[in-house]
Amino acid sequence: MNKTTSRSFTALLALLFCQTAAFSQVTYKGPASSSDSTRISPFSQNVDSIQIKPIFSSADSVFPNSAKVKMVRVPPAYAHVVYRGRFEYLAPTTGKTGVELIKALHEITAANFHSLGYAQARKVMYGVADNVEINGVRGILTAYSQVFVPGTSDNGDNYKEIGDRNGDGIMDPGINAEHSWPQSFFKKAEPMRSDMHHLQSTFITPNGRRGNMPYGMVQGAPDYKLLSGTKRGSGVYEPSDRTKGNTARALLYFMIRYYDRPIANMDKRNFWTDRVDTLLYWNRMDPPDAMEVRRNDIVEKAQGNRNPFIDDYTLADRIGPEALKAF
Ligand SMILES: [Ca+2]
Numbered sequence: 001m002n003k004t005t006s007r008s009f010t011a012l013l014a015l016l017f018c019q020t021a022a023f024s025q026v027t028y029k030g031p032a033s034s035s036d037s038t039r040i041s042p043f044s045q046n047v048d049s050i051q052i053k054p055i056f057s058s059a060d061s062v063f064p065n066s067a068k069v070k071m072v073r074v075p076p077a078y079a080h081v082v083y084r085g086r087f088e089y090l091a092p093t094t095g096k097t098g099v100e101l102i103k104a105l106h107e108i109t110a111a112n113f114h115s116l117g118y119a120q121a122r123k124v125m126y127g128v129a130d131n132v133e134i135n136g137v138r139g140i141l142t143a144y145s146q147v148f149v150p151g152t153s154d155n156g157d158n159y160k161e162i163g164d165r166n167g168d169g170i171m172d173p174g175i176n177a178e179h180s181w182p183q184s185f186f187k188k189a190e191p192m193r194s195d196m197h198h199l200q201s202t203f204i205t206p207n208g209r210r211g212n213m214p215y216g217m218v219q220g221a222p223d224y225k226l227l228s229g230t231k232r233g234s235g236v237y238e239p240s241d242r243t244k245g246n247t248a249r250a251l252l253y254f255m256i257r258y259y260d261r262p263i264a265n266m267d268k269r270n271f272w273t274d275r276v277d278t279l280l281y282w283n284r285m286d287p288p289d290a291m292e293v294r295r296n297d298i299v300e301k302a303q304g305n306r307n308p309f310i311d312d313y314t315l316a317d318r319i320g321p322e323a324l325k326a327f
């Protein structure tokens with residue numbers, strides 16, 4: 001860096017610091033539009049809140065892996081975070097970033113965790129965690145297809161696609177469990193196989209079409225696509241915009257929970273390292289909603305631990321791409 005560049009870089013930093021200093025404290029309200037706002041509202045009794053003080057905000061950056069080049073605002077890094085109420089379990093992460101934060105989250109998510117076993121995990125998923133009520137009707141909103149299938153059963157075979165509602169030309173006979181981190185990468189070992197935080201309820205065909213492909217942004221014409229926007233092509237599988245963040249948070253959870261296990265029986269660079277920036281972007285563009293928070297609550301009741309990336313979606317950027325890529 002020459003002197004002139006160095007000077008303008010310093011000036012830029014100073015400018016950014018002034019800008020962020022103007023909103024030196026941000027109160028994070030928890031995920032938007034929660035159906036259970038009394039529990040997570042930071043304004044009621046000053047409990048159940050996350051207060052975040054940004055220290056640095058980087059400039060707009062060009063997102064490298066998009067089909068179109070998009071300008072993406074990279075959120076600030078956070079110097080100091082105060083967790084209250086139900087978020088207090090995240091207090092050990094305060095002040096931590098990078099690898100240190102990964103290790104803290106690894107410990108936090110281990111506490112109270114117990115595996116349900118695969119049969120029971122799927123029953124809880126179909127019958128309770130992914131079984132939601134929409135317009136007074138209970139059923140499952142399938143992840144890749146975003147098609148709602150009415151029912152109350154805890155058996156995936158009882159959720160048949162009526163006609164071809166997801167638009168892939170096939171009438172699916174039921175739903176099954178998608179492992180966001182493919183099972184072959186950890187040889188179907190427990191407890192990874194049954195960990196509900198990385199399982200998604202999907203129609204059988206979109207699940208099969210994904211196989212063990214990495215998630216990413218499809219370049220050019222897809223060779224498989226659904227009406228929801230989920231598609232496959234150029235060697236990657238791209239979930240619909242409504243579930244991009246869910247998928248990213250499932251993979252982030254899986255990595256911080258199991259990095260010390262044999263989970264990388266794969267082309268690590270292709271599946272993980274090269275995708276980290278995309279996952280961080282998806283986490284920002286599709287932040288947690290009420291349905292995802294509700295699911296986190298139910299999974300906690302069932303297997304004892306929460307996905308912290310849903311409770312505080314700034315955690316992913318606090319870890320940062322370098323530490324994530326180095327796992
Ligand atoms: Ca179909």
Ligand SMILES: [Ca+2]
Binds near residue numbers: 242286287289
């Ligand atoms: Ca979502």
